[in-house]
Amino acid sequence: MIKVTLGNNVDRKSIIVDENKTLKSVLEENGIDYSRGAMHLDGASLGAGELNKTFAELGVTEKCYLLNIAKMDNAAN
Amino acid sequence: MSKIHVVGDAIVITSSMKLEDLRTIERFHPKALTLFNEDKEPIFAIGTTTGRGSVCECGMSFGSESRDENKLATITICGRGIVGDPKEYIADTFGGAIANLNKLESKLPDVLTKIKAAKQAVMDGISVQ
Numbered sequence: 001m002i003k004v005t006l007g008n009n010v011d012r013k014s015i016i017v018d019e020n021k022t023l024k025s026v027l028e029e030n031g032i033d034y035s036r037g038a039m040h041l042d043g044a045s046l047g048a049g050e051l052n053k054t055f056a057e058l059g060v061t062e063k064c065y066l067l068n069i070a071k072m073d074n075a076a077n
Numbered sequence: 078m079s080k081i082h083v084v085g086d087a088i089v090i091t092s093s094m095k096l097e098d099l100r101t102i103e104r105f106h107p108k109a110l111t112l113f114n115e116d117k118e119p120i121f122a123i124g125t126t127t128g129r130g131s132v133c134e135c136g137m138s139f140g141s142e143s144r145d146e147n148k149l150a151t152i153t154i155c156g157r158g159i160v161g162d163p164k165e166y167i168a169d170t171f172g173g174a175i176a177n178l179n180k181l182e183s184k185l186p187d188v189l190t191k192i193k194a195a196k197q198a199v200m201d202g203i204s205v206q
Contacts, residue, residue: 001122001131001133001135001137001138002136003135014118015119016121016136018126019131020128062134062135
């Protein structure tokens with residue numbers, strides 16, 4: 001089992017999951033929209049297809065941050 | 078309560094629950110497999126997986142079952158090299174996880190009973206013609 005902190009720019013929560021689960025299944029079970037913004041695992045952006053890999057395949061053994069970072073527009077006038 | 082057996086360098090943790098029952102609870106009431114602290118943060122969880130399973134500070138994944146008729150969920154840890162007295166080593170390395178496992182297991186039979194009752198109620202309303 002591993003501890004995953006997941007969320008987005010404004011909201012985060014911690015869950016404990018089996019490391020053999022795919023990133024996509026964990027995101028879907030927790031209602032995280034991964035279709036917008038960029039997904040980051042421990043600060044590194046994830047490429048196409050990597051959401052279908054398991055945490056174990058991506059080298060996560062104890063804990064990680066899995067965050068959806070949406071690009072915000074600048075507040076320029 | 079869970080049981081631990083040591084044979085050579087192999088450590089086998091056997092749950093008091095069947096693997097099939099853990100999978101049922103995981104499917105219908107997964108929150109029952111997690112311990113939360115006062116701030117409602119998860120601190121420990123158990124679940125099922127494939128393979129031998131694993132243990133860490135934050136949880137246990139059961140991947141196989143005992144070979145007798147009980148089919149209890151098991152985790153097999155190999156090759157870690159037990160240092161010194163086996164009982165002391167296991168208590169130091171896995172004691173916290175085992176204590177949390179026992180806390181969860183004490184509540185799971187009631188959870189399973191409720192799931193089975195709910196499922197039976199659904200099945201009783203089905204007619205097959």
